[in-house]
Amino acid sequence: MxxxxxxxxxxxxxxxxxxxxxxxxxxxxxxxxxxxxxxxxxxxxxxxxxxxxxxxxxxxxxxxxxxxxxxxxxxxxxxxxxxxxxxxxxxxxxxxxxxxxxxxxxxxxxxxxxxxxxxxxxxxxxxxxxxxxxxxxxxxxxxxxxxxxxxxxxxxxxxxxxxxxxxxxxxxxxxxxxxxxTHTPDKFADGMARFTVGLGKKVLIADNLAPLADLAFTTPDPSAPLAWLGAAAYMLQLYFDFSGYSDMAIGLGLMMGFRFMENFQTPYISGSITEFWRRWHISLSVWLRDYLYIPLGGNRVNERRTYINLMTVMVLGGLWHGANWTFVLWGAWHGGWLAFERWTGAARAPKTVVRVLRTLLIVLIGWVAFRATNVAMAMDFYAGMMGANGWGLPIDIALQITRESLAVLVLAILLAWSEPLLNDWFGQRYHAVTPDGRVELTGTLLPALATTLIFSLSVMRLAEQSFSPFLYFQF
Structure with a gap:
């Protein structure tokens, strides 16, 4: 279920x-x-x-x-x-x-x-x-x-x-x-809203990006446009799929009176890989820090040992995601960048647009290995991104890329970058106060109406699509 x-x-x-x-x-x-x-x-x-x-x-x-x-x-x-x-x-x-x-x-x-x-x-x-x-x-x-x-x-x-x-x-x-x-109407309503937003992320965004990502990663020797398009689609599909599940889990917890820790904090606006791991899959990052990195000595040891600890933790973190050498490669990629940023001090540098874009590129390159079924496929995909398989888009491939997928891709980019503002906006809920029989609006109806619309569209989408499990179920 x-x-x-x-x-x-x-x-x-x-x-x-x-x-x-x-x-x-x-x-x-x-x-x-x-x-x-x-x-x-x-x-x-x-x-x-x-x-x-x-x-x-x-x-x-x-x-x-x-x-x-x-x-x-x-x-x-x-x-x-x-x-x-x-x-x-x-x-x-x-x-x-x-x-x-x-x-x-x-x-x-x-x-x-x-x-x-x-x-x-x-x-x-x-x-x-x-x-x-x-x-x-x-x-x-x-x-x-x-x-x-x-x-x-x-x-x-x-x-x-x-x-x-x-x-x-x-x-x-x-x-x-x-x-x-505690169990209160406000907490329950917050939980329903959070669950609905997560449902929309999964059904309306992630599931509509899946065909584009699957097309790129199942095409042998993809050309550069297809490879980059597919990598971007998967990067956003994974985020909206997994963060959507986390939103739904946190929302369900609120409906039952529980408060769970946050698992994502807009990771795609990070200015470094170090910051990325403070924002992505936070519960795993904290677990690896407290039960693996710190017991290994953390950063209390000499620099060389600290870099080894970072690599060890990230490689094991990669293996935690799955029993495949691609996850080892992905973990080593992130571990190497964490060590490099610590060595150069880049993690403490002021955030700029250039640094954010560089971090996104590093993360995107890593997601290719994460998505590939084996190392050979990952290497072939990387070759395609560098133009080894051509810079054109074959007509049979182009015909399979729908306008809907491209529109959702653009929408996903905008949502990923504007999420902090959207979170604040959705936090403004409608309350009815009737101490003397009158209805007084102490918030705005728009977030409530938006949540209702998201739920309605999600249910309609579910009715017309086939079964689509969450990506992290395989881990």
């Missing part, structure tokens, strides 16, 4: 919210857990078992760590618990990759090694495993308590608004909210 589907919008969500607000607060974690397991099991019931086992494992080791803080037993419990969570990723996400890479070194494939099975990647496994690991480490560091409520903890791990594509949450940030959170 995905957010941008009629089943979720008109069946699951209304039914869940009705039950949620009819349920006494002390039972709501159990209801969230049941709803989240139903949401996840809708896709594949067998992988729901993996989610439940990971939850039980993490809860048990969290309790063991909490009961033995300050002792070697707690250290061992944290190490074993974390290793078990990493094993889930290792088996389901990376085992096929390691087998295929080993077979390629021997000049054969997995079948040539006598291996004839292929594991399916469970949706959201990277997100709920990272949340499990952060919980164990936070309990060990005494940054979070080892909760005695299984339902609170299991609801946190399985929380359906962000279960399959983030933001990556930490129990210490939601612990108090599970014990006590």
């Amino acid at each position: 995905v957010f941008s589907s009629e089943t979720f919008l008109f069946l699951f969500l209304p039914l869940f919210l009705a039950l949620y607000y009819l349920t006494p607060f002390r039972y709501r974690s159990a209801l969230i857990l049941a709803g989240s397991w139903t949401f996840y099991g809708w896709w594949r019931i067998d992988f729901l078992g993996l989610l439940i086992l990971t939850t039980l494992w993490t809860y048990a080791f969290g309790r063991l760590i909490g009961a033995n803080l300050g002792t070697r037993r707690a250290t061992w419990a944290c190490a074993i618990g974390t290793a078990g969570c990493l094993a889930v990723l290792g088996v389901f996400k990376y085992l096929n990759f390691f087998i295929d890479s080993f077979a390629a070194m021997l000049g054969t494939d997995a079948a040539g090694l006598g291996i004839h099975w292929h594991l399916i990647l469970p949706i959201g496994v990277s997100f709920y495993v990272f949340q499990s690991i952060s919980y164990l480490i936070d309990v060990y560091r005494r940054d979070a308590s080892a909760t005695g409520s299984f339902f609170d903890f299991a609801a946190f791990i399985s929380l359906f608004p962000q279960l399959v594509a983030g933001p990556i949450l930490r129990f210490k940030d939601l612990e108090d909210q599970f014990r006590d959170r």
